[in-house]
Amino acid sequence: MKSPPVGYCLNGILRLLVGGAFVIAGALKIADPAKFALDVSNYRLVPHELINLVAILVPWIEITAGSLVLAGIWLRPAALVIASLTVMFFAVIVSALARGLNIECGCFGTIGGKHIGLVNLAIDSTLLFLAALLARRSQGCPANEIFREAGAQNSAPPTEASPKASATEPGLRPFVGGDTLR
């Protein structure tokens, strides 16, 4: 049996890292929304009336996008949402640091409980890089195409009859570089 292609493995690892991080981050915030609301309020950026709404919605958007990345569904748009969230978090932390706020990050719920600092910016930068890489790698190649690609590379070389058969079986259609997400 052939080993899976390198690109397939890399995409799997990227999806696990990026999607897993966001699902965990979202779940920890949902577990204690009041604490997350307090964290949001400590940044002093959101109008007071909207603090709860932000604390309610952001974790669910994180979980939705993270789950899709993990599952490999709508990979590119999900990575885009994650990258956007990461840019927003980065800007918020930079703004808090610039204003000299000594507050907890609230990034991963109560885990760590450390005050914001360069470590948080480094984590955000890494996640942004990985999400961008994932979005780029999935360009014209959503997860199911990656699976197809892996399947095509692991199967025996096509015979004359096999291309016809694969054309009728969507699951075996080989990846074509110009494929779009549709």
Add this chain to the structure above:
Amino acid sequence: MSVWPRASLSQALAIVLFGIGAGLAGNQISPRGLSLITPPKPAPNAESFIALDQAKQLWHSGAAFFLDAREPADYAAGHIGNALNLPAQSFAQHFGEIAPMLTRESSLVLYCDGKECDLSHRLTESLRQLGYTNLHILSNGWTAWRQAGLPMTPGGQK
């Protein structure tokens, strides 16, 4: 071909909208759900300071919880008898340990140390945000309490 095909942007928007819908629904059914609009902050002057004599009465009657807003190391070095430590600077990290003992209506006496200390004020803000209403600040609490010879737990004891 554009960098971000329209389909990707539409799907990204759909993800965000789904997250918003899930958030609203999840919040509705969660026992820990929050009100969508954050309740307004009480006016700053509504903070009620408490005199040492009143705090002493509350302590003896057992009608109030005393919360030490200082850092754990300061608390460990000595605190008001039976006071619980809820550091204002790492509130979120420690609140979970204290929360099961309290109700939103519990009478809470908050203190730190020194006339300039604002930790008890910050703790008041954090607790108000979570819906606690019966809050009293004992100004210069630890020093005043100690100098009055009231019951305390010396360093090294819980």
